[in-house]
Amino acid sequence: MEPIAISAASDEERDWCAQLMAGTEPWITLRRNLEQCRAVCHNREYLLYVAHSGSEPCGFILMHRRGLASSPYITSIAVAEAFRGQAIGRRLLEFAEDLFRAEARNLFLCVSSFNARARTFYERNGYTPVGELKDYIIDGASEVLMHKRLRQP
DSSP states (O other): OOOEEEEEOOHHHHHHHHHHHHTSTTTTTTTOOHHHHHHHHTOTTSEEEEEEETTEEEEEEEEEEEEETTEEEEEEEEEOGGGTTSSHHHHHHHHHHHHHTTTOSEEEEEEETTOHHHHHHHHHTTOEEEEEEETSSSTTOEEEEEEEEOSOO
16 A cells, blocks of 8 residues: 555545545435535635545545634545545544644534444544434434544643
8 A cells, every 4th residue: 555645635636526425425325416516625615635545536535624613624524435444534534633733622523323334433533422413414314413622721
């Protein structure tokens, strides 16, 4: 496995991220089509970083600096299928935590109730559930708000 490098997304990579998002879970179940994914991936209010294995994009993390109660929020994270199981998701989470640690005490994200694998991943990486939004995006499913303390006061 080649070393993983993480950098700000180029315009071409923003399209790659949108395609990855639209073609994988949980976004399929959440009924996010390609145009909706493109809109969020090209929105400059969000920070979008891409993980690369060599020169090939292999995952991304989309964040908002003041997404929840003036705290940073991870909007989306995804790893291309061929690269799963290689700790790229963990590297992307650590990148986000390092990015925000100096300016924020807390980091938040949501995980869909039907996405048990992702929830386990976040819990294994120190995130704890702090709330549930029932029927928030689609009927019959919740979004579980999760939190991690980045630094003490």
